[in-house]
Amino acid sequence: MKIAIIGAGLAGLSCALTLEKYGYTADIFERRKEVGFQYDIAELMTPILHAPINDSVKFFSETHDIHLKPSSNVQKVHVHSENETAYIEGNIGFINMRGEYKNSYEKQLAQQLNHSKVHYDSHVTYEDISKECTHVILATGDPQDTQQIQPFHIAFPSTFAGAIVKGDFVRNEVHTWFNSHLAPKGMGYLLPHSETHATLVIVYPQYEEDWLTRRNEYWEAMVKDASRTLKQEIIIEKEFMIDDYIVGKCNYSRIGNTFIVGNCFGGITPFLGFGQTGAMLSGIYAAQDICGLGDYETLCKPLYKDYEDSLVLRKAIEKLSDKQLDLVIKSLQNSMVKKIVAQPDMSVLKGISHLLKPFISK
């Protein structure tokens, strides 16, 4: 077998590691000079909406022999709406670095490779590579590449504004903001990398043109609000903006011997935009199929289900006004509700749906 993986990100490298585990090697083609994501930021890997995983580090290590060292585990999430604040405690997930950071997840994955070769600075095209190889894994992280070979159902394009910021942070505590003045139908979040640095981001769907032109205004409001909420001056070190980041899913996860994985597949759960777990799982599943250990399309079914459930939740939360969001956050201050939402058996989806129900049906 001659296996090519296009893209050395989370999905492509998880695929290569799984192939190696079962005695196969792949050629990995990466267009950059090193592995990974083009943004140097912190991300959150959470099992929310990926039942039954409740500890992703343990799960990938014990089930798939892929070993990850996050930068911290999250034990508290502060949730802020326009006028209310609440928090949820529990094992919420892990913060990990991406991109050029020396401990980024993609670098950790690449270090675990034994025989597979990563060809850097590579500009192979899908067309050329598919002629030469028996199997191709499309793992470029870009649904536009999927659209070259099949329709991709776009749920929404989203826009980001963010920065690495300096301040005084509690490593295990994440902040989230649901407030239309900061991110219409979206959210803001702060993920600490350390006691002194964090990633601060707003992300929202590009439903209206005006929302894109007002991005700087929203972003400035976010930085101001974060400074106010955290009672300190948040200092911006390195900013980034992203447009047209597509959330959606492909029609077919496999076409012949081409496997579509990660963002190309549609691994992002639309509710809060988590894509890392889906990226790694889809890469692993593609490799398992190639090694004769399962059928990729069947293995991917739970990922499609996670996607659909998460989309329903997003549509529900998008209907809420700032006043209703205040009421939802207020109800989170109730310890019983908090318990349901953060329960460790990971029926978080049910917990959140339960929380939103009274507001949606009005």
Ligand SMILES: Cc1cc2nc3c(=O)[nH]c(=O)nc-3n(C[C@H](O)[C@H](O)[C@H](O)COP(=O)(O)OP(=O)(O)OC[C@H]3O[C@@H](n4cnc5c(N)ncnc54)[C@H](O)[C@@H]3O)c2cc1C
């Ligand atoms: C700002 C931002 C914040 C996010 N935050 C979170 C979060 O907190 N939690 C979470 O779970 N998810 C988050 N996500 C989503 C998550 O990053 C992605 O879902 C995940 O990285 C997808 O993995 P992938 O392997 O499909 O793609 P990537 O990890 O992006 O890897 C794709 C690789 O392919 C390479 N490549 C691209 N084109 C080519 C080509 N033509 N030839 C060769 N190589 C190519 C790229 O250079 C890259 O190395 C966030 C996304 C963004 C943009």
